[in-house]
Amino acid sequence: AKLRQQIEILGNTNRNLLGEGISHMSQKDLRQLEQKIDKGHAKVRKRKEDAMLEEIDKLQRMERQLQQQNEYLRATIMESQCNQNTNLLLPHAEYDALPAFDSRNFLHANLMNPTHHFVRQEQTALQLG
Template sequence: KRRNGLLKKAYELSVLCEAEVALIVFSSRGRLYEYSNNSVKKTIERYKKASTDSPNSGSVSEANVQFYQQEASKLRNQIASLQNHNRNLLGESLSNLNIRELKQIEKKIEGGISKIRAKKNELLFAEIEYMQKREIDLQTDNKYLRAMIAANERAPEHMNLMPANEYHVMSSAPFDSRNFMPANLLDHNNNYCRSDQTTLQLG
């Protein structure tokens, strides 16, 4: 997609500027793509001839060197300025600063400290909230475990001790014949028949 866009730009440049344009592109797989509104070979030969015959070829290269040197110098100055600013934020190298610059640094430091404290408090509140929820969960689990332990302790007493007590009470009670009725008294039909027979004999 980018390659097609580059070829399109080369075509537009050749049409709008009425310039002789040659474009050569090699893909990552080594495939060649080229564009020229005239001929790539002719354009290259023309470039070689122009660069050889031109008396300003040396001045062009020197201008490029000067440009890159200036850019490198700017970057070095920016790096030095940033390093010096960082030292000022740490309270170092303050001897060359005036009152206005010191106030600006102080304001930046105070703003940074307020943001740091706000973030720290946010994290602390979140940690406290998490610990409170964790405490409630642990208390709930503790109550549940205590109830389970108490239930397990009551279960063996009910299973082992109660039958033995009942058996002991029943076996220790004294025998009393008055608590039992003769078996023949429970047969009501036989008793009625005998009483009827006695009445008939007396009559």
């Protein structure tokens, strides 16, 4: 019996908080209901503000982290560009170690063209002398 009574009271309270069934309430009961609603609203507003502040803090930390990554990447790019510019200006031993160009090892671009793979046998012989 007590449990049913508590369930009924909670149901009435919920309906009252939703604005239902308040037409028969006294001025005093309406004032108390309004205070409950105001307190609940203040708690909800406070929790919402706290959640927003937590989110702002998280986003600011993420922003700082991204700025640090950007600075690192910019420095890396600048260093790479400086190294490229230095490499263009100064000869290196590895370039000096490359073999000199030998035209016998050179494959002419026209020989690589697929339309010139087969040479016709009917061409006239080359005459020297």
